[in-house]
Amino acid sequence: MSDLFAKEGTETGFAPSDADDFASCLTDLLHRKIIAEDDSLLELGAGFGHLMITAARARIPSYGIEYHPGLAARGRIDIRRQELFVPCKLVQGSYYLAEYIRLRQQGQTRAPFFEHGAFVDNPFSPRITTPFSDDLTDHVYHLEATIPDPYSLLGIGFHKFDVFFSYTWGIELPSILEQYARYAQEDAIFLNHSAFYPVEHKRMLKDIGLSCTVEGKMNGNPLLAYTKQTQPF
Numbered sequence: 100m101s102d103l104f105a106k107e108g109t110e111t112g113f114a115p116s117d118a119d120d121f122a123s124c125l126t127d128l129l130h131r132k133i134i135a136e137d138d139s140l141l142e143l144g145a146g147f148g149h150l151m152i153t154a155a156r157a158r159i160p161s162y163g164i165e166y167h168p169g170l171a172a173r174g175r176i177d178i179r180r181q182e183l184f185v186p187c188k189l190v191q192g193s194y195y196l197a198e199y200i201r202l203r204q205q206g207q208t209r210a211p212f213f214e215h216g217a218f219v220d221n222p223f224s225p226r227i228t229t230p231f232s233d234d235l236t237d238h239v240y241h242l243e244a245t246i247p248d249p250y251s252l253l254g255i256g257f258h259k260f261d262v263f264f265s266y267t268w269g270i271e272l273p274s275i276l277e278q279y280a281r282y283a284q285e286d287a288i289f290l291n292h293s294a295f296y297p298v299e300h301k302r303m304l305k306d307i308g309l310s311c312t313v314e315g316k317m318n319g320n321p322l323l324a325y326t327k328q329t330q331p332f
């Protein structure tokens with residue numbers, strides 16, 4: 100990783116997922132027919148696009164939205180260098196839908212958005228409950244929608260994607276999942292790599308109406324697959 104990325108990483112809280120782990124997880128999910136080759140994948144917070152490239156190499160049409168302009172620009176350069184046989188498109192912007200942000204502002208959403216100082220808990224490893232430390236405070240959250248609408252730039256609406264992938268801090272997870280629960284198509288699947296879970300993860304799942312299974316390992320953390328059990332709203 101170049102110095103440039105080390106610097107950008109510090110500014111954005113960006114820590115890449117392991118591409119080989121992602122490739123293994125995708126191979127397994129394809130093999131088990133949990134996802135299919137022609138499913139389209141949206142990576143929320145795609146960084147410099149290395150997982151999108153990994154997915155596109157597995158012939159999964161891949162799209163990504165990344166807030167940080169430097170990471171997105173670098174990702175686009177890397178993507179152009181690849182010989183890929185399916186779409187692989189990364190745009191800059193916020194993955195939050197304007198409609199979802201509007202609802203939040205009107206107090207009509209349920210998912211909490213935890214502030215620094217909230218407690219986090221990883222239910223899949225020996226119980227650790229840790230306050231957010233200074234290490235995490237340089238992470239920037241973007242609970243906002245951006246113009247131009249990144250989904251227009253991608254040419255595909257949020258509701259059209261079959262598979263979502265994100266790697267977030269636990270802080271952002273509830274709102275991203277709530278957006279998925281409200282706006283994704285019924286049989287879409289949400290894959291999340293996260294080392295951190297809000298303490299209220301289970302209750303949140305119930306509130307939002309999602310079920311969750313462990314489907315693999317990423318960087319030693321669980322890869323979780325969320326699906327819509329029932330129409331929650």
Ligand SMILES: C[S@@+](CC[C@H](N)C(=O)[O-])C[C@H]1O[C@@H](n2cnc3c(N)ncnc32)[C@H](O)[C@@H]1O
Nearest residue numbers: 113114115116144145146165166193194241266
């Ligand atoms: C932990 S990194 C994960 C990068 C990549 N997906 C991976 O797994 O290696 C999270 C990324 O999400 C981006 N991000 C945070 N909030 C965002 C938002 N609202 N819209 C788009 N990107 C966002 C950050 O800039 C960062 O690059």
